[in-house]
Amino acid sequence: MVEVLDLKFKELITSEEIQARVDDISDKLNERFADKKPIFLGILNGSFLFIADIFKKLSIPCEVSFLKIHSYQNTESTGKMKELIGLNQPIEGRHVVILEDIVDTGRTLDFLMKTLEIHNPASISVATLLHKPEAMQVPIKLDYVGFEIQNQFVVGYGLDYNGYGRNSSSILIKVDD
Numbered sequence: 001m002v003e004v005l006d007l008k009f010k011e012l013i014t015s016e017e018i019q020a021r022v023d024d025i026s027d028k029l030n031e032r033f034a035d036k037k038p039i040f041l042g043i044l045n046g047s048f049l050f051i052a053d054i055f056k057k058l059s060i061p062c063e064v065s066f067l068k069i070h071s072y073q074n075t076e077s078t079g080k081m082k083e084l085i086g087l088n089q090p091i092e093g094r095h096v097v098i099l100e101d102i103v104d105t106g107r108t109l110d111f112l113m114k115t116l117e118i119h120n121p122a123s124i125s126v127a128t129l130l131h132k133p134e135a136m137q138v139p140i141k142l143d144y145v146g147f148e149i150q151n152q153f154v155v156g157y158g159l160d161y162n163g164y165g166r167n168s169s170s171i172l173i174k175v176d177d
């Protein structure tokens with residue numbers, strides 16, 4: 001059992017399992033975008049480890065840029081998207097790949113897709129390490145998913161509970177008291 005602030009967690013996905021999925025997703029991205037010079041958009045903060053691990057495995061010509069969007073307080077989405085760092089690079093005519101740590105309710109991604117579509121990219125694809133199918137409130141196509149998980153709060157590998165827990169190399173799931 002691991003304590004993060006006032007909550008208890010246990011291991012759900014090991015570091016080795018994460019790295020195996022990162023390798024698989026990177027292989028698919030290398031193949032799919034080989035001649036497309038894609039731009040990867042990492043969504044901070046939660047995705048910073050996923051972005052770094054994926055990016056190291058890319059062997060194709062590509063760029064990376066970052067957006068920072070925040071909406072969670074405690075273990076719930078507030079539904080209010082705070083865009084703390086916005087798009088600072090032209091994406092018109094570019095193949096964009098969003099890198100997310102988790103798609104939970106889908107609200108962040110929905111907000112992001114609408115924001116990006118205005119700039120007329122050639123395509124938008126989504127790669128996420130985690131997905132909670134039962135929690136989705138907005139239907140969005142996900143192109144690359146590391147793991148589908150149950151509808152329970154998780155931390156680790158970049159994901160946080162009120163800022164803490166990001167530094168676990170495995171994904172931890174909340175356990176009830």
Ligand SMILES: O=P(O)(O)OC[C@H]1O[C@H](OP(=O)(O)OP(=O)(O)O)[C@H](O)[C@@H]1O
Nearest residue numbers: 045046070071072103104105106107108
């Ligand atoms: O599908 P949703 O319900 O919208 O949840 C997914 C979003 O929530 C988290 O961000 P958060 O607001 O916690 O900000 P952080 O990444 O800076 O911790 C996560 O990094 C995703 O961006």
Ligand code: HPA
Nearest residue numbers: 104152153154155159160
């Ligand atoms: O389960 C979660 N854990 C941490 N951050 C999150 N953001 C959306 N869902 C989650």
